[in-house]
Amino acid sequence: MTILETAWIDIGAVDDIPREGARVVRTAAGCVAVFRTRDDEVFALDDRCPHKGGPLSQGIVHGHSVTCPLHNWVISLKSGAAQGADEGQARTYRLRVGEGRILLDAASLTCNPKH
């Protein structure tokens, strides 16, 4: 087994996440929210809104954005940036999808600046 292969962690199937929904992955560095859009793209962000730390995984997913359940900030799933007039940035995680499985980049978990 090469290091390259072990760098991707299988966190589950795309179908385990409802369309226009999200699930949480617990890591030692905090919760990661994994989103699935209507067109079956998958994104991973820190499960914390840059505004007041709301759990983004609990928000409504629309297009390639999520609306935070606490104060309706809209966060881009791709860039993690707050949309519209709000300013802030949620951390994004690298992942890839292969054969219906979601693989999270282990390296991006380890270098979380907050922990």
Place this chain on the structure above:
Amino acid sequence: MAQKLVVIGNGMAPGRALERLFESAPGAYEVTIFNAEPRVNYDRIMLSPVLSGEKTFEEIVIHGDGWYVQNGVTLYKGHKVVAIDRAARTVTSDHGVVASFDKLIVATGSVPVIIPVPGHDLAGVLSYRDLDDVTAMLLAARSGGRAVVIGGGLLGLEAAAGLRGQGMEVTVLHLMPTLMERQLDTTAGHLLQRAIEARGISVVTRASTKAILGKPTAQGSDRVRAVLLEDGTEIPADLVVMAVGIRPNAVLAKEAGITVNRGIVTDAGMRTSDPDIFALGECAENDGQVFGLVAPLYEMANVVAAQLAGDETAAFKASATATKLKVTGVNLFSAGDFAEGKDREEIVLRDAARSIYKRLVIKDDKLTGVVMFGDTSDGAWFFDLLRRGADISELRETLIFGPSYAGGAAQDPTAAVAALPEDAEICGCNGVCKGRITGAIDTLGLKTLDDVRAHTKASASCGSCTGLVEQLLKSKLGDAYSPAAVQPMCGCTHLGHDDVRRLIVADELKTIPDLMQALEWKSSGGCAKCRPALNYYLLATWPGAYADDNQSRFINERVHANIQKDGTFSVVPRMWGGMTSAKELRAIADVVEKFNVPTVKVTGGQRIDMLGIKKEDLPAVWADLNAAGMVSGAAYAKGLRTVKTCVGSDWCRFGTQDSTGLGIKIEKFMWGSWTPAKVKMAVSGCPRNCAEATCKDVGVICVESGYDIHFAGAAGLDIKGTILLGHVDTEADAIAVIAALVQLYREQGRYLERIYKWANRVGVETVRAQVLDDLERRQALYARFVYAQKFAQIDPWAERVAGKDAHEFRPLASIATAEAAE
């Protein structure tokens, strides 16, 4: 003393008969039901959406277990009745239960027709009749593969679409040259075939099945591998569904010596040859006919209920029925008789580009048949003309264009409205005719829609006639009329809330994606503003038919708890009318200790809030609360929250009525209903008003002579005292008026618009006229509310304790530090 009524069969027809009977003659019968299926009464028509995955079984239940308990019905689930002893007046089940009866309803339904070709009994050959069939099909579909559906009728096509939706490769075999030939003419049959094929389903017509071929399996019994046609074609199949028809299940009645022809023979009162025994539903034959569609079966049920309640004049008469195919995205409607004939004429409309086909068959100036494909929005209107036997000679020229052109020959909508007679009703809600509107425009110099609303009430209620009123303004004022700008729902559309609600009904929009397509939404998937609103509008407009879209709900309604600032949740169980007991309090105390709930708080709505519960603990918390008999208090819902009460005449020396009891009755009747915004109610036992009813959405003040009903109060962002809606004398009237009021609000309110804002917008007088003064309208609103409640009163906590939405409460994965550090 109550007579004993035994019902054999627990399908939709006897379910409806019992509902009617309990309404008209409560307590007259002690009812026992034997159900061969091991479950409660469910909506068999909705099995196809269950198969396609658009609905779950829980969503199609008509009567939950609670209904049987409430009505004192003994239900034997999974008991098949094996004998009726008419001499001893008893029935016996296969588990040996013997029940005696004074009156008996035989509602044994129908059995699927199985073509007796070789191989019809192989493993993997199914019929399509009940939930067990659907479960078996879903199981087979899980491993993918190929399915062959024998029969291209209503059921066969729905089964095919469902299996295709589950990912199977599907072929439909149909004996006749075109699909659904009993309901469609050949043109519509061909269009349907094209639409079915466009969904990736193969269709073979003129296909006569010779045999079903098997292969040996490890389990010993042979399993289906292919279907062989008369012409030698072999179609590989891992699953075969036979959906070629049904026949009445009359064996039991026949064995008991009751007269049986094709079905169990009944007279006009649905009595069999034994006058104490009724036959009801698909097993019954009346006037030489047997029935399979739900409308006539419900008619039969009404007759049986009326007869049992003592009305011996109640008589069943078969009326025309309409057919709709329940395959999402395929619009098809047919009614009546549309065979060609010398004395018949037809009107046909085709629009090839949009795959629209409409055909009307006319005999003696009356509509006798309707077939529509592609656009079925006028189906109800045609069906009404057909059923009433209306003379259509006046409408003939424009009949096929439907009701919107029925008034004039012109195609231009403004001219069409201008051509309407002066006494044509424009606004059905407020009974405003065209002459009154044009008169007001002329004499009062009205210029805008709001002017017309203010002076005539036209379009001031549901708004569905707004288009017509605007056409009238345009025809009167010409270019001087400029429609007022409407505040759009959100950035995804230029349409306002009222337009969207109106178009949902007018265009029969039934899903969020359909709606966004039809109304040209500007974003691909809407936004967090419009999606919850659309979900509510569809849910309120199509109760029972629309599948709630969980992903379009705010988190609180999605997981039935209230999110807090730290991401934990709070849980509030219902306390009916603010009443509780030692058992409930003990259960709450136990939950607080067991789950280390950090904060317990008494709410303003007379109940108890447990705050700081972790999301993954919610199902376990609910299980414990459920076990003590408590259900969700919906403290998170745009729906009925609390009904606050005082102790009333039970304890209070000033109490005039049983305010606690009335509050509990209201809450038990109305819980679960979704509304545009939250609804809080209260009942005070005297004008001292200790329950603070006069700042609620709906409030009742009990007085010596009855009940004063108030509404449109608020005590939040705005403070507003209620407005007196009116006075009623009895509890039953109070409940009926409140339900009608809430239903009107459900139908007209804009999402997140509280009752006081809605009332302000449409006018208190309009509301009062509809829910208090006009008894007929009140009853219609009440009936619609009751219908919607059938699908709403399911405890969401119990559903989730049983496993629904389990993914919500579990992390997708947990990654240990060691692994992450690799």
